[in-house]
Amino acid sequence: MNYFIIIIFTLICINNSLLSQNQIKDDNILAKEIAKPTQFIEQAFDVFHYDVYLNLTKAPTPETNGICRIHIKWKDTPDTNKFYFHLRDLIVDSAFYGNQRIITKEIGDKSSPTYHYELTPPYGKIGDTVIITIYYHGRMTTEPTSPYWGGVGSRGTSLFAMGVGFYNNYVSATQHWMPCYDHPSDKATFRGLFEVKSDKTVASVGKLIKNEIASDTTRIFEWETKYPAATYLLTFAVDNYIHISIPGSDTPVDIYTLRNDSAASARNYRLVPKMIEAFEQRFGKYPFEKAGYVNTPIGAMEHQTMISYPANLIRSTDSINMIAAHELAHQWFGNLVTCKDFRDAWLNESFATYCESLWLEYLFGFEKYLANQKAKTERYLNSISKQEGVFPLYDFPRTPPSSNYPETIYQKGAVVLGMLRYELGDSLFFGSLKHYLNKFAYSSANTEDLKNSIEEFTGIELDWFFNQWVYGKGWPVLSFEDYWSGNEFYELELRYYKTQIKDWATFENIPIEFNFKLKNGDYFTRVKKLNSADERLVIDSIPRSYTGPWLMNSYEPWNLFKDINPKLVHSLLEFTVSGDVAEDQNNENGIAFYPNPANSFVRIEFIANQGFADLNIINSFGQEIIKTIIITDDDWNNFHFDTKSLPSGIYLVKIRQGTKTLTGKFVIAI
Ligand SMILES: [Zn+2]
Structure with missing residues (x-):
């Protein structure tokens, strides 16, 4: 005193x-x-x-x-x-x-x-x-x-x-x-x-x-x-902290830890100088006196130059210390430039979460970056949007199941920034972010400030992007039908149907990446942009050595393409089962499939008359998988079909009796 x-x-x-x-x-x-x-x-x-x-x-x-x-x-x-x-x-x-x-x-x-x-x-x-x-x-x-x-x-x-x-x-x-x-x-x-x-x-x-x-x-x-x-x-x-310094950066890296955790701290914070280097390459010089971490019973929180970091995490074995990277990225996004009020909290969290993908890219390359973007998308669509509800990044709801820091602004936000990077290209994207950080350094900014900074730097008008991805809620929901043709090469024509969900944004200019796995293990990759409400996309020149399945870099709830990572861009969008299959679920056409998507079997239910019917099942290449004759009764009939030996994909079913033909599709997901 x-x-x-x-x-x-x-x-x-x-x-x-x-x-x-x-x-x-x-x-x-x-x-x-x-x-x-x-x-x-x-x-x-x-x-x-x-x-x-x-x-x-x-x-x-x-x-x-x-x-x-x-x-x-x-x-x-x-x-x-x-x-x-x-x-x-x-x-x-x-x-x-x-x-x-x-x-x-x-x-x-x-x-x-x-x-x-x-x-x-x-x-x-x-x-x-x-x-x-x-x-x-x-x-x-x-x-x-x-x-x-x-x-x-x-x-x-x-x-x-x-x-x-x-x-x-x-x-x-x-x-x-x-x-x-x-x-x-x-x-x-x-x-x-x-x-x-x-x-x-x-x-x-x-x-x-x-x-x-x-x-x-x-x-x-x-x-x-x-x-x-x-x-x-x-x-x-x-x-009862002791202080340790981590060498390897011009910026002092100061750690405050309990003595018992000092070895774990020295090990787990050893990459912080590399993180500083990774983010300095993208965003400019580290903006403060030091990079500090203090191990606290709870966390993590990006306090300026003294990040509170959960002690139990430091005792774990996260070899790349992703959360330390997230919090460090906040020193630029959140601390150097702070959200002007908490409606703009996404300016902090989306960027810090996006920087997790950048940290992976720095360590392991671009493919790991995209795989991380894909994982974030799946997490958002599979669980977060279901738990928290669907809402915009800007001015989101704050009462449970949301909060002041809903996961939506982290994971969805990170993927939205990934799409912006693809839209602008690396030099304009990172250049405009530096411009934004310089312009509002040691001050605060809102969403319009970010948008205007990027527009100033790039000369590209981005109202459409911010309206659909930041101010608007939801994501594009598409279904499609696929048609294959071609001689020397395959040609794939996709007919899309957008589902406009009430209150959700209208989406345009959506990049969709297609990957076709070839016999030699390589991929034939194309990116197409989907613009108007209903559209056809044609991917031509697909080599005949294509083996299937093919990937659209998007979320598809039946998980057909989970093992294929995107190569150029990962978009936030969802494919549903194509329109006619969805209708068939309601038995409206006299044919239905359970379960759909199927895993080990599918039960085909259909209306017929007493007698015989021809049943054909055709894969997405137009190849016939099954051709059989079945005995039918009046009204509803069942046909059990074992799908264990078939690859993932979409299958067409035709049932013909006399002059009447029923058609429908089911999906096999593994
Ligand atoms: Zn954060």
Whole structure:
């Protein structure tokens, strides 16, 4: 505590000098409304620095007393002199402007996303700076509902802050330990002095300036960042940490770990310098003082320069440390350029998740990148969209089964960025992302800022892309019929049917990759773009050495092509069983297949008269698999057919009795 008194004294001197320059105004001037987490309102103030002292000598017990100095600059015309700060579950003891005490008013109740305090410091003119000092104390808490993630957690020997919550309607959770304007649009530099018991270490953001004895039993750790950070990216973690450095990068890589985990940490973080290199190649120089990781009981969270990383993950054997790469990528996407409000959270998460694919590409090449994009698509379509519902990347719903961080904005978002890369090509895609990062560096951006940056850089109009993939929801749903022909080469004609689902976006310009496996093991690959509502695509010049099956790089629920990885692009789209098969499921045509798709057998049900019928089953090359005569009864008949020996694919069935022919299709999926 001694240490901090000197600083307080210095700051009070500065405050007094400011006070004399400013004219004091009364406080009944209409203030600008405070912004919700999913709303951006330009405020009359700009917080540009936080200076916080936090007594954590009871850690891991989450009790504290603290002093926070908030440095603000008036930036708007003098229609307001209100300043807002958030602080949750802690008690404000007093607030000062210089040595003048000012009243803080608690506004709203804790169930409100904008629950906050309001105060009215004396007002000067645009550009004037004001320092507000808030003394506070109490028990630091987490977000109020399970999983109790955001806020200040206490587990075992550890006390740690997580910057965002999953189900709290205020999202940003630094207000659980520090009075601040807790909105992602307002970034500030930060200096934190954390006093702890002598056997504890504090990890935080920026540079460690001092680690000094404060009293017989306590130490103070002083951390400072010269680069502005959004409040949700600030953190501290207190435990019996040791510090290790990972060599191999110009950027210091600092790890804070329990001694027991130090060997696992050295092993699992060894690739971080490579990750920095991988992302620097794509996005430019690493933007902060250091790359830091602190092992915490839960995580992961991309706090600026001090990523909170789940300790149990570090003990596992993920040889490429994908999550460390994801969090590191946030230092560019989320931290250097931050979402302006949380409607744009996809700007953080989609990019960081996309960078997982880039990390694989850096390590193992482009095919692994695409395989990862395919895996993300399948995960999104198979499970995430079913669990969370179908919604856009921008301004998504936040109540269960969704949350503040639904998997949709991660996995779907990553695939959408992959499609944008294909659309623009590598040099325009990565060039325009660099342009975006430079333009909004150390600041915040929204979806339109991203779109405009890419359009500026490329000269390509992208409304259509953002409308269908970012602002719109869903994905293209197609069915098709295939027709084979050709002599010297095969020719495949596909007749598509788009299913327009109510409320979903209308999709156009969808790249579809086709792969035809040849006898020598190579693939014949073509990409075609599907544009209008119903269209035919023709793929010609397919070598006769094609062996089947063929792949459309898309999701198909019967998993026919699961072993074939895309070569050039992976699109988010879904193929359903072709239209007439779907109808047949309802027995409307007098023929139906169960199950469809089939695995080991299919039961063909059909309407006939008593007598005999010809039954033919034909594969997608037009080859006859079965030709037989069956005895029939009046009305519905059954025919069981063993499909175990047949390859995956679509099969045509014809049943002819007299002049009447029934046709239908079934799918064999393995
Ligand atoms: Zn993330």
